[in-house]
Amino acid sequence: MISVSEPFLGKEELKNIIDCVKSGWISSKGDYIKRFEAEFAGFCNLRYGVSTTSGTTALHLALISLGLKKGDEVIIPVFTMVATAFAVLYTGARPVFIDCENRTWNIDTSKIGEAITPKTKAIIPVHIYGHPVDMKPVLKLADKHNLFVVEDAAEAHGAEYNGKRCGSLGDVGCFSFYANKIITTGEGGMVVTNDKKLAEKARLLKDFAHSPKKRFLHTQLAYNYKMTNMQAAIGMAQLRKIDMLLERKRKIAALYHRYLKDIEGLRLPIEENWAKSVYWMYGVLIKDDFGISRDNLKAQLLKEGVETRDFFVPMNRQPAIKKLASADKKRKYPVADYISRRGLYLPTGLTLREADILYICDKLRKIQKRVLRRWL
Numbered sequence: 001m002i003s004v005s006e007p008f009l010g011k012e013e014l015k016n017i018i019d020c021v022k023s024g025w026i027s028s029k030g031d032y033i034k035r036f037e038a039e040f041a042g043f044c045n046l047r048y049g050v051s052t053t054s055g056t057t058a059l060h061l062a063l064i065s066l067g068l069k070k071g072d073e074v075i076i077p078v079f080t081m082v083a084t085a086f087a088v089l090y091t092g093a094r095p096v097f098i099d100c101e102n103r104t105w106n107i108d109t110s111k112i113g114e115a116i117t118p119k120t121k122a123i124i125p126v127h128i129y130g131h132p133v134d135m136k137p138v139l140k141l142a143d144k145h146n147l148f149v150v151e152d153a154a155e156a157h158g159a160e161y162n163g164k165r166c167g168s169l170g171d172v173g174c175f176s177f178y179a180n181k182i183i184t185t186g187e188g189g190m191v192v193t194n195d196k197k198l199a200e201k202a203r204l205l206k207d208f209a210h211s212p213k214k215r216f217l218h219t220q221l222a223y224n225y226k227m228t229n230m231q232a233a234i235g236m237a238q239l240r241k242i243d244m245l246l247e248r249k250r251k252i253a254a255l256y257h258r259y260l261k262d263i264e265g266l267r268l269p270i271e272e273n274w275a276k277s278v279y280w281m282y283g284v285l286i287k288d289d290f291g292i293s294r295d296n297l298k299a300q301l302l303k304e305g306v307e308t309r310d311f312f313v314p315m316n317r318q319p320a321i322k323k324l325a326s327a328d329k330k331r332k333y334p335v336a337d338y339i340s341r342r343g344l345y346l347p348t349g350l351t352l353r354e355a356d357i358l359y360i361c362d363k364l365r366k367i368q369k370r371v372l373r374r375w376l
């Protein structure tokens with residue numbers, strides 16, 4: 001079975017873990033944490049990194065550190081992983097959904113303006129599947145309406161918008177180090193920023209907000225979102241090879257492009273000329289003229305030993321959140337609707353070999369041919 005994603009782990013990760021166990025620093029204090037935070041922030045060309053237990057808690061921590069609360073509204077793309085919406089809901093604020101655009105599948109920036117109300121406090125652009133959002137119009141609107149910009153860069157470590165790293169373009173960036181992300185710590189996340197006060201607030205809130213005057217005295221509600229030194233130890237080993245991992249992702253995308261570009265009815269991912277995508281996942285759309293539905297193709301690929309994943313189910317169709325979201329029931333999301341029914345991502349794991357990609361593309365082509373032949 002060719003799995004849809006696999007982490008790239010080696011002996012450096014193992015060596016660092018052994019180091020933690022031997023030294024006894026297995027909890028949330030220790031050198032690896034400090035180094036990982038400093039070096040990952042540096043990788044984003046930022047000053048401060050605050051590690052967390054996940055990408056989801058990184059988002060929540062960023063939002064509460066900015067003071068988001070009940071009664072506020074936060075603009076997010078309707079097409080995203082559910083954590084973006086959940087994190088907003090944890091604060092008591094309400095997510096307001098915006099449709100995606102059909103080139104990069106990112107938030108349609110031309111539709112943000114009309115969704116801004118006096119309650120709007122922040123925008124969360126999500127760099128979907130590793131392709132940067134067109135940030136200029138987002139930043140312009142945020143500036144005009146005095147809104148925070150919280151980048152959900154969970155899928156976009158190392159991606160660039162006009163030469164600047166994703167996660168460094170807004171007020172604060174949030175990353176995930178889940179096992180299928182560009183680099184991993186098993187579970188884990190990080191908030192990155194240049195804002196010293198914000199970083200300090202996040203540091204306080206992720207560790208029970210002990211009073212600076214007296215430990216175990218707490219003047220506000222806070223959380224335990226602390227990453228362990230063992231996770232950071234893996235993260236450090238991963239960070240050492242991030243350039244190689246990013247090259248691998250781009251190579252995988254280039255190979256898929258080469259072997260799939262002439263197949264009718266298949267829409268491959270694009271890269272805008274102002275963007276450097278990291279192709280976190282290689283997503284394709286199975287259009288109607290492909291001849292078979294997405295679900296049918298998925299089932300047949302699975303029979304050939306190729307695992308794939310459907311695109312995200314848009315937030316407006318999530319039973320857990322649609323009731324809690326923006327009051328505007330009239331808003332429609334035709335692009336997200338279209339792509340979520342036709343989108344699928346192919347194996348994009350970091351351990352994939354060229355022979356695997358050739359096999360996958362060959363099977364995909366044969367499945368289509370088989371069906372077309374049946375029609376003749």
Ligand SMILES: *Cc1c(COP(=O)(O)O)cnc(C)c1O
Nearest residue numbers: 054055056081083154155176178
């Ligand atoms: C993975 C992901 C998250 C959540 O990260 P976890 O570490 O799994 O909590 C949030 N947003 C997006 C866009 C993601 O892809």
